[in-house]
Amino acid sequence: MNRFEYLEVTTLEMAGKLAAEKGAAVRAGGVDVQDLLKEHLIEPASVVSIRNVPNLQEIKAGENISIGPRVTLAQLAADRAVASKARAIAISAGEAASPQIRNQATCAGNLLQRPRCWYFRNEELLCARKGGPECLAHDGENQYHAIFGNKNCAIVHPSNLAPALIAFDATVKTVKVGGARREISVAALFVTPETDIHKEHVLEPGEMMESIEVPAAALAGGAKSAFAVVREKQTYDWPLLCAAVKLTMDGKNIKDARIVLGAVCPVPLRRENAEKLLIGKSLDESAARVAATAAFDGATPLAQNGYKVPMGIAMLMRAILEAGGLS
Amino acid sequence: MTKKNYDREETLKLGFAGNVVEKKVKLADDQAKPWDLDTKFQYAGKHIPRFDGLAKASGRAKYSYDMNFPGMLHARIVRANIPNGKITDIDVSGAEAIPGVKATMLLKKVGDRVRFDGEGVAAVCATNLEIAEDAMRAVVVTYEKMAHAVIVDDASKDGAPIVDKGDTNKSPESVNINPREVSEDEINKRFAAADAKVEATYRTQVQTHSALETHGGVAKWDKDSSGNPTLTVWASTQGSFSVLDGLCGNLKLDRSQVEVICEYMGGGFGAKFGADQPTLVAANLAKKAGAPVKCMLNRKEEHLAGGNRPDSIHHVRAGATDGKIVVFDVTNYGTGGYTGGAGARNIMIYDMGASRKVEYAVKTNCGPATAMRAPGHPQGSFVLEQVVDELAEKLNMDPIEFRLKNDRYPMRKAQYEKAMELIDWSRRNKKGGEGALAGTGPKKRGLGVGASTWGQNGNRDGTAMAVIINADGGVEVRNGCQDIGTGTRTIIGICAAEALGCPLENMKVRLGHTRDPYGPASGGSVTAPTVTAAAKDAGHAAKLAFLDKISKKLSVDAAKLDISLGKVFVKDDPAKSWNWHDACKLLGVETVEVTKERSDNFRANFSGQVGGVQIAEVEVDTETGVVRVIKVVAVHDAGLVIDRLTFESQILGGVIQGMSFALFENRVMDRKSGKMLNNNLESYKIPGSLDMPEIVTVAFDISNGHNSAGVAGLGEPTVIPTAGAIANAIANATGVRVRSLPMTPDKVLAALAAKGGSR
Amino acid sequence: MTDSPANDEREDLQNAFSRRRFLQTLGAAAAVSAAPAIANANAKTSEAEKITIPPATPLGEVKNFGPGEVDVKLKINGIVRTLRIEPRVTLLDALRDRLDMTGAKKVCDRGGCGACTIIMNGNLMYSCMLLAVECQGAEIETIEGIAPEGEFSTVSSAFAKCDALQCGFCTPGFVMTITHHLRNEKNPTMESVKQSCRGNLCRCGTYNRIFDAALLAATGGAGLPNTTEKK
Numbered sequence A: 001m002n003r004f005e006y007l008e009v010t011t012l013e014m015a016g017k018l019a020a021e022k023g024a025a026v027r028a029g030g031v032d033v034q035d036l037l038k039e040h041l042i043e044p045a046s047v048v049s050i051r052n053v054p055n056l057q058e059i060k061a062g063e064n065i066s067i068g069p070r071v072t073l074a075q076l077a078a079d080r081a082v083a084s085k086a087r088a089i090a091i092s093a094g095e096a097a098s099p100q101i102r103n104q105a106t107c108a109g110n111l112l113q114r115p116r117c118w119y120f121r122n123e124e125l126l127c128a129r130k131g132g133p134e135c136l137a138h139d140g141e142n143q144y145h146a147i148f149g150n151k152n153c154a155i156v157h158p159s160n161l162a163p164a165l166i167a168f169d170a171t172v173k174t175v176k177v178g179g180a181r182r183e184i185s186v187a188a189l190f191v192t193p194e195t196d197i198h199k200e201h202v203l204e205p206g207e208m209m210e211s212i213e214v215p216a217a218a219l220a221g222g223a224k225s226a227f228a229v230v231r232e233k234q235t236y237d238w239p240l241l242c243a244a245v246k247l248t249m250d251g252k253n254i255k256d257a258r259i260v261l262g263a264v265c266p267v268p269l270r271r272e273n274a275e276k277l278l279i280g281k282s283l284d285e286s287a288a289r290v291a292a293t294a295a296f297d298g299a300t301p302l303a304q305n306g307y308k309v310p311m312g313i314a315m316l317m318r319a320i321l322e323a324g325g326l327s
Numbered sequence B: 001m002t003k004k005n006y007d008r009e010e011t012l013k014l015g016f017a018g019n020v021v022e023k024k025v026k027l028a029d030d031q032a033k034p035w036d037l038d039t040k041f042q043y044a045g046k047h048i049p050r051f052d053g054l055a056k057a058s059g060r061a062k063y064s065y066d067m068n069f070p071g072m073l074h075a076r077i078v079r080a081n082i083p084n085g086k087i088t089d090i091d092v093s094g095a096e097a098i099p100g101v102k103a104t105m106l107l108k109k110v111g112d113r114v115r116f117d118g119e120g121v122a123a124v125c126a127t128n129l130e131i132a133e134d135a136m137r138a139v140v141v142t143y144e145k146m147a148h149a150v151i152v153d154d155a156s157k158d159g160a161p162i163v164d165k166g167d168t169n170k171s172p173e174s175v176n177i178n179p180r181e182v183s184e185d186e187i188n189k190r191f192a193a194a195d196a197k198v199e200a201t202y203r204t205q206v207q208t209h210s211a212l213e214t215h216g217g218v219a220k221w222d223k224d225s226s227g228n229p230t231l232t233v234w235a236s237t238q239g240s241f242s243v244l245d246g247l248c249g250n251l252k253l254d255r256s257q258v259e260v261i262c263e264y265m266g267g268g269f270g271a272k273f274g275a276d277q278p279t280l281v282a283a284n285l286a287k288k289a290g291a292p293v294k295c296m297l298n299r300k301e302e303h304l305a306g307g308n309r310p311d312s313i314h315h316v317r318a319g320a321t322d323g324k325i326v327v328f329d330v331t332n333y334g335t336g337g338y339t340g341g342a343g344a345r346n347i348m349i350y351d352m353g354a355s356r357k358v359e360y361a362v363k364t365n366c367g368p369a370t371a372m373r374a375p376g377h378p379q380g381s382f383v384l385e386q387v388v389d390e391l392a393e394k395l396n397m398d399p400i401e402f403r404l405k406n407d408r409y410p411m412r413k414a415q416y417e418k419a420m421e422l423i424d425w426s427r428r429n430k431k432g433g434e435g436a437l438a439g440t441g442p443k444k445r446g447l448g449v450g451a452s453t454w455g456q457n458g459n460r461d462g463t464a465m466a467v468i469i470n471a472d473g474g475v476e477v478r479n480g481c482q483d484i485g486t487g488t489r490t491i492i493g494i495c496a497a498e499a500l501g502c503p504l505e506n507m508k509v510r511l512g513h514t515r516d517p518y519g520p521a522s523g524g525s526v527t528a529p530t531v532t533a534a535a536k537d538a539g540h541a542a543k544l545a546f547l548d549k550i551s552k553k554l555s556v557d558a559a560k561l562d563i564s565l566g567k568v569f570v571k572d573d574p575a576k577s578w579n580w581h582d583a584c585k586l587l588g589v590e591t592v593e594v595t596k597e598r599s600d601n602f603r604a605n606f607s608g609q610v611g612g613v614q615i616a617e618v619e620v621d622t623e624t625g626v627v628r629v630i631k632v633v634a635v636h637d638a639g640l641v642i643d644r645l646t647f648e649s650q651i652l653g654g655v656i657q658g659m660s661f662a663l664f665e666n667r668v669m670d671r672k673s674g675k676m677l678n679n680n681l682e683s684y685k686i687p688g689s690l691d692m693p694e695i696v697t698v699a700f701d702i703s704n705g706h707n708s709a710g711v712a713g714l715g716e717p718t719v720i721p722t723a724g725a726i727a728n729a730i731a732n733a734t735g736v737r738v739r740s741l742p743m744t745p746d747k748v749l750a751a752l753a754a755k756g757g758s759r
Numbered sequence C: 001m002t003d004s005p006a007n008d009e010r011e012d013l014q015n016a017f018s019r020r021r022f023l024q025t026l027g028a029a030a031a032v033s034a035a036p037a038i039a040n041a042n043a044k045t046s047e048a049e050k051i052t053i054p055p056a057t058p059l060g061e062v063k064n065f066g067p068g069e070v071d072v073k074l075k076i077n078g079i080v081r082t083l084r085i086e087p088r089v090t091l092l093d094a095l096r097d098r099l100d101m102t103g104a105k106k107v108c109d110r111g112g113c114g115a116c117t118i119i120m121n122g123n124l125m126y127s128c129m130l131l132a133v134e135c136q137g138a139e140i141e142t143i144e145g146i147a148p149e150g151e152f153s154t155v156s157s158a159f160a161k162c163d164a165l166q167c168g169f170c171t172p173g174f175v176m177t178i179t180h181h182l183r184n185e186k187n188p189t190m191e192s193v194k195q196s197c198r199g200n201l202c203r204c205g206t207y208n209r210i211f212d213a214a215l216l217a218a219t220g221g222a223g224l225p226n227t228t229e230k231k
């Protein structure tokens, strides 16, 4: 880490202002910022912590669920209301990283963390995302990289939480420098390399996340959900693949479906084509297989990550059955 | 080393239950009877908590990394950020200008070659780690870059970039034919004529040691009473005396001026012999700066420059006829980094009929390989155990039955029986992928076996122990060697207490100070057999000296006294006795201090090797390719068991590291940039709690009579057979073979797909 | 960035190929992105977004530490200590290098191994991932605090008894994790213990005995060995 001044603020707006005006790095839990500082991927003159900003660490659950930006992954995973109403969200948080990280990592930080690609994370390598001429994973070691949307850059979006939130049509509320507020769907929060290869989300400098909202509509009607992960090792390993599935059932019939894949694409990837194949069907193994297979249609694997397709189909099929209570 | 006289003769009962032999051995006059099957032990063989367990589990044990001194400086090493090239300039002025920076030094000169990304070029030290890091980054090194090759395939191509010197990266081939008189023609003929044939290529990966305590040390200079410089170095090492020699050589000091201390160390696995670069940097910078210096590698440096196990590519042809292996023909090569050297051992267990082994190494622009727990063996065993299994399969034989037909070692036979019983071998799928155990769902189970062997050894010349008995009853044994976590300190204490007869709770052991008597490096699984015999001999010598001293006060002839179970007693009138504390009080103001050199090994041992058998049960998710190890039964012998607890821990550790090698670990190099991509503990994968199988350890008791304590080494053999056993279990579960390590889901899926579908 | 005179020069001397450009590109992200028509986007930003502009709220105060050394007060094992350190010093380095509390080990320094585990405000944390300056006001508990001088905690004793350690370098981290787990889990089981130490790695391979030690300690350590330490 380079030398920096450390600032503590009591409002998000102030943190945003310091970020926009001074280029300060904003620390929520600080997990990702710490890594970026240590690897010299960022060298800001100021680091601003929002740990003293009040009321950012609450989960309010009623008809809808409102999650404070500093709610930790551990808190979210352990919350009973979340677990019962939006199981996939709780599990996605509980399956991330390790207990120690989950105690520190915040929900906002999880959505806004930078990619884990080993070319990106190596200070000495200049990949496309860091201003270099090309994606180094393309002709390199790409076993953990994207199989969709990987033409210009093959990172996978690292957040566990994002696919689950998208499956529940969640939004984030933000405040910009100057006080303007907006609400963006989590689905629209992320940026593909084709849009802008240097960033992963649409927030402006200094724009701060005030809450994550899971709308009542997504929770109504006894929505059932599942979150599935496949890892190389079962302890403390990044997902090779993950998926959030949410089904609204009418008996055995599927009224509505959401399928969102993680670790396959530079952004969390909703698969509406696969959802359509489920809607109106009665849930069984073959329906699940058809949908899961469709979800991986159009994949463009690189030299070393073709395995993600069959593995992903199996994982997703199981997740669909699990969401529907059939596993 | 003093020349010893061996005139006495004793008969020892050796072997194991159901297989006992008597052998005569020659002893020195003052040597106690060696331990054998008849010995009644007071402590040895029980589950005894290690002496330093509480110190470690309370966080109070001070490792070298933990040493802090007032005014201590922190050092960092500047490393090459290219894989191959020549240094054209090194500028440390920017670093030296930073307030708080106290000294810099060059590890290379302008014009020198760097041969891997991460090679040390210069070093800096400063008042704290943060400033040292600033200074490290402020050193500017420029290079004339040269083309590089970081993987074997690239480095062995025609016209490949030259990694270091000469005109090729390949070492000359060594060809070994066994038995010697067999011709190459005969090898080919045997293969052609065999009933069952295997011809395949196997690959193993580069593994880094990844000891949790990194390499390095803390150096502190002082002056002795006559003003001469003295140096004390706290080193994270598995060879305290080799560090001592290295420091003396590097700094032109004599042994009297230097002490190396290593009371606790956080793992080595073969990578920590000798004075390493960070330790030398600490000593040199401390001299230059006039203050103590700590220089410990960080995790990335540890991966890049801390050593590794070479990879291997084996092309194998093997054949069997009538249940016997008749030919084993292998060409093996791999890379040990820029220094070359990459052996794989795979023909020590089974009778191979005729074998040919062609071997060479390929240099690459990577950090140098170092010895790693059973160097050459796990990679060779992964290949050998699969080949043997494949032959058995083709002959329609049970793989253990087939092994027993080709393995003449009696202990292993008994070990197979034990292991088969503990895992219920009868459950094994008769055909790979089909059977009750495999089941009909996507998750299939299977059983697989592997075996290990290791030489009997342990007699590092000059090893001696000091024993001090105090009037308060306390006993201390001192030796300059280190305990790398195997329990060396504890087994020394147990053996010394057993030989002396004092209560175990009165025994203390001081290790890792090189001013104490010489002790072995922790390597080659020789430490336990070396130090236990030495501790027994020294304990016995201390007993004689102690009895001699107190006999005068008791007015009893020393020869008539003995000590046992914490009591001094008159041999022909055992009712006449003194408890340990009362007897020690008789010393008054005196102490008993004895230093005794270890007696030599005997030739008349029961067996020249130690053996082991492991059986693994795995579950393969045939849809995702994920392999989980469910259970491992591991049966190993290593002579007399001194501490059953630490013995079993060694087996556990071997199995877990073997499983890690089998399924997870892999150094990933980027061919284009020549950099290691997973230089951390996040994507360099070692297993955690949820990956653990149930592990059943069996300390297979045997009296081997190899040395006066009857102890053999265990650290290395336990890690050898696991990967092969897991690979065989995967084949048994699925009907397909994964011939490349680590056996990650992508490879499992590819093997299944090649066979045609996942179910 | 830093206040050291050598800094500017240093920047210039930097082995320049990547970083400056990279930092610029990060800065460039500041350019406001219009609602993007994402190739495989999940929704269209413009539709999803509602903007409101409420009255300005007070921005509050900014507390400033550094750059350069500042006084940092840490409450560790119940005792408040004041350190003079830079804000960039991690809690782990503060403990180990400044306070000589070396029970927590530095192994990966990236939140990947658990050797540096401490308990903060009742939560298990990696001290390498925290800045010391941001831990002010928190209750920090390290392994040095789990038993009085000269005594050993039930968990430490259980580890020793079960030989749940080899080299011992991962051990303090595991002891903290298990201690925390047993405090918070009324009915610990093999499964709960395994789950609890998902964030700790051991290279020597002691896991199975750690599980045993945890379950032994959970019984209150009945049958634990005496607590005399041997060297």
Ligand SMILES: Cc1cc2nc3c(=O)[nH]c(=O)nc-3n(C[C@H](O)[C@H](O)[C@H](O)COP(=O)(O)OP(=O)(O)OC[C@H]3O[C@@H](n4cnc5c(N)ncnc54)[C@H](O)[C@@H]3O)c2cc1C
Residues within 6 Å of the ligand: A025, A026, A027, A028, A029, A030, A031, A032, A033, A034, A035, A069, A070, A095, A096, A097, A098, A101, A104, A105, A106, A107, A108, A109, A110, A111, A112, A113, A114, A158, A159, A160, A161, A207, A208, A209, A210, A237, A238, A239, B682, C110, C111, C112
């Ligand atoms: C070893 C390891 C393994 C991991 N494994 C996983 C895993 O399996 N799955 C997974 O999902 N994650 C994993 N993570 C990532 C981890 O979950 C994230 O780093 C963490 O969630 C980030 O949260 P934070 O609060 O610490 O973020 P910070 O580091 O504090 O912030 C991250 C980013 O978010 C911004 N930010 C934070 N809060 C706000 C806000 N309110 N408004 C605007 N901007 C904000 C920050 O400015 C910064 O740019 C792992 C991390 C490590 C180190």
Ligand code: FES
Residues within 6 Å of the ligand: C105, C106, C107, C108, C109, C110, C111, C112, C113, C114, C115, C116, C117, C126, C127, C128, C129
């Ligand atoms: S040192 Fe902190 S987690 Fe590894």
Ligand code: FES
Residues within 6 Å of the ligand: B212, B266, B267, B485, C165, C166, C167, C168, C169, C170, C171, C201, C202, C203, C204, C205, C206
């Ligand atoms: S005991 Fe050595 S790392 Fe765990």
